[in-house]
Amino acid sequence: MTVTVLALAGMAAAQALELRSADIHPKDYPTVKAVEYMGDVLKKKSDGRITVKVFSGSALGSEDDSIEQVKLGALAMARVSSAAMHNICETTRVPSLPFLFRSVEHQHKVLDSDIGKQILKSCEDAGFVGLAWYDSGARSMYTKNKPVKSVADVKGMKIRVQQSDLSVAMVEAIGANATPMPMGEVYTALKTGLVDAAENNFPSYDSGHHFEVAKYFSLTEHTMTPEILVFSKRQWDKLPEADQKLIREAAQESVPYMRKLWAERELKSRAVVEKGGAQVIEPDKASFQAVMKPVYDRFVTTPEMKDLVARIQAVK
CATH class of the missing domain: 3.40.190.170 (Bacterial extracellular solute-binding protein, family 7)
Structure with a gap:
């Protein structure tokens, strides 16, 4: 009986997953808080098994450093400006084109559509799974x-x-x-x-x-230019499909929360x-x-x- 309990406990521990994420912005910034919110959602959805640890304030280096670590699989995720992805995944240039969006509402409608999903998916060949678009204002x-x-x-x-x-x-x-x-x-x-x-x-x-x-x-x-939350394809491909689904859902749930924080932060700033x-x-x-x-x-x-x-x- 004791052996069985220990074995089950070992299996549960083996399945525990901490996702490390990086951001150059300070701890109170909307993007940081949004990824922390994603972590809260994920923890709840996984009954505490999957958690997210956010390293904010450039603790792990510049955006370019974070992107490199995500590509290598040393980091699970990074929130970066999509501009930092332009030379890695060329379709990310499109949302950064000058005077492309007529308004914030127009941008949200585009990024929430199949257009936004297509651009996120196009980064997979470069080693990144695009999870979500966040606001960066004008x-x-x-x-x-x-x-x-x-x-x-x-x-x-x-x-x-x-x-x-x-x-x-x-x-x-x-x-x-x-x-x-x-x-x-x-x-x-x-x-x-x-x-x-x-x-x-x-x-x-x-x-x-x-x-x-x-x-x-x-x-x-x-x-x-929107922000983009990218996940390491190296780490992603090792995850069970069920966990991939939970991570995608949690990332998407963080988007409206981020947008609300962003709108408030713009006015305050x-x-x-x-x-x-x-x-x-x-x-x-x-x-x-x-x-x-x-x-x-x-x-x-x-x-x-x-x-x-x-x-x-x-x-x-």
Whole structure:
């Protein structure tokens, strides 16, 4: 009897699964809290057998570091900007195209549809299982020395961008000089004058304290690059189908929770930065849109990508 009980206990312990996940954002950030929420859902669905441990605040390195660890199977998951996946899984470039989405509602409708599922699935050949899309708001330009009111104002500026060819090309298209660098280096780069400007959403502008050194926030809203939650295909393929199903379900359940937190955080962050002295400017967006054709010509290169863009633009 004792042997049987011990054997059963051993089997239960063997089936216990802790999923390690990474995020560069601080512990209170919506993406971190969303993955923790996913962990709570998963723990409940699996009767405590499957748990998630989130390493936030760049504890495991940059987004590129996290992606590499996920690919190798050293990490189960990572929440990264889809921009960090552009050179790994080319269809992820599509949701990052400038001025593609007409509104947040349009973006949600697209990403929740078969279009969003198709893009997530396309990353499997590169070693990643796409679990969910999270919000990252609209990215806008913020500058250190002068406000940006039209595309003419950015000519010759050194602008920090994400480490993505698409981000670089977009900045080059507006006549500025792109400086790719990790998020963690942006504050110092702005403060020391290594760059004149950066581009991001209100929560990152706030949480990175960039508003302290770059006071002019211009609502260009040039891209709505979503966040993506990716799982290691190496680890995924070793999991029972039932566990894969539970993980997918928990990830999807975290999406509306994340969106709610995001909307609240955007409003809160805008209030924080304005109170901290940031000036929010309404620029001439059309002047930016007018110079984006070369970006589409360069990056929308395959029949699949062209079809995705056409289908996204057709979504009402």
